[in-house]
Amino acid sequence: MLTQNVIVLGASSAIGRVLAHRAASSGERRVLAVARSEVPESLAPLRGVTCLSGIDLCSEKSLNTLAATAQTVFQGRGPFAAVHCVGDFWRHAPLTRTPLAESLRVVQSNINTLIGAATALTPVMIAAGGGRFVTFSCNSVRHNFPNMAPFTAAKAAVESFTRSLSNECAPQGVSAFAVALSSVATEKVMRDEPNGDHAHYLTPEVVADFVLAQVLTLPHQATGNVLSLFEASPSFFGTGYFDRHPQPA
Numbered sequence: 001m002l003t004q005n006v007i008v009l010g011a012s013s014a015i016g017r018v019l020a021h022r023a024a025s026s027g028e029r030r031v032l033a034v035a036r037s038e039v040p041e042s043l044a045p046l047r048g049v050t051c052l053s054g055i056d057l058c059s060e061k062s063l064n065t066l067a068a069t070a071q072t073v074f075q076g077r078g079p080f081a082a083v084h085c086v087g088d089f090w091r092h093a094p095l096t097r098t099p100l101a102e103s104l105r106v107v108q109s110n111i112n113t114l115i116g117a118a119t120a121l122t123p124v125m126i127a128a129g130g131g132r133f134v135t136f137s138c139n140s141v142r143h144n145f146p147n148m149a150p151f152t153a154a155k156a157a158v159e160s161f162t163r164s165l166s167n168e169c170a171p172q173g174v175s176a177f178a179v180a181l182s183s184v185a186t187e188k189v190m191r192d193e194p195n196g197d198h199a200h201y202l203t204p205e206v207v208a209d210f211v212l213a214q215v216l217t218l219p220h221q222a223t224g225n226v227l228s229l230f231e232a233s234p235s236f237f238g239t240g241y242f243d244r245h246p247q248p249a
């Protein structure tokens with residue numbers, strides 16, 4: 001499947017913003033940029049871009065609007081891809097010092113939004129002749145770092161949901177894969193991880209280009225996988241978690 005049609009869910013996120021700009025860099029593409037808050041203003045004037053703001057991916061009303069808009073934007077243009085750049089940030093903190101509401105919000109924003117988006121968009125994708133879902137996980141699922149339990153559990157659910165979706169919808173031409181990221185040098189992450197090996201963090205640009213290559217250029221796609229994306233760090237395996245993330249007093 002080759003497509004020039006992309007939905008960026010979470011277009012206000014650090015990665016989503018860059019991804020939407022990179023996707024729109026070819027005027028041939030049709031890009032639907034979707035955000036709960038505001039889609040970055042710089043996207044609106046670009047050729048082929050439709051912006052959809054105010055979409056909470058846990059709200060049925062928003063999801064109906066998303067499905068209807070996707071149908072209109074991609075009408076007659078064949079398969080499309082949907083990249084889920086959504087999920088509230090987790091600040092590294094012990095579970096016992098994290099308010100329950102914060103943990104539940106992080107879980108909901110990572111997995112409930114994916115289930116919502118997939119429920120709304122899969123029928124539209126199938127009707128369009130197929131497509132690809134791309135989701136984001138984290139290397140914390142493999143390493144089970146401390147101080148991240150709710151976030152890691154949510155990302156494990158994201159990986160599991162992605163695999164199941166790919167198995168369920170393969171006959172209808174829908175593929176799905178997750179990209180498990182190490183730390184990405186976004187403003188929030190750099191603030192939260194002052195002792196990280198910043199020189200070897202991913203950047204939103206690297207992540208965006210990797211995803212677009214998987215989505216736009218490959219005629220065939222391995223599906224149901226979790227692909228790990230990271231920059232090899234010469235100090236990562238020799239440094240303990242608590243050295244990188246000193247415990248609060």
Ligand SMILES: NC(=O)c1ccc[n+]([C@@H]2O[C@H](COP(=O)([O-])OP(=O)(O)OC[C@H]3O[C@@H](n4cnc5c(N)ncnc54)[C@H](OP(=O)(O)O)[C@@H]3O)[C@@H](O)[C@H]2O)c1
Pocket residue numbers: 010011012013014015016035036037038055056057058084085086087088089109113136137138139181182183184185186188189
């Ligand atoms: N940055 C990293 O180091 C890293 C590492 C591993 C995995 N990831 C994953 O990669 C993805 C993108 O990361 P990022 O750092 O670019 O994210 P980010 O800048 O923290 O942005 C998170 C996005 O999620 C949106 N969101 C949260 N709840 C939502 C809801 N109910 N409905 C719609 N949108 C909602 C937020 O919208 P608002 O703007 O309205 O708040 C925001 O755009 C996330 O899944 C993240 O977990 C990132």
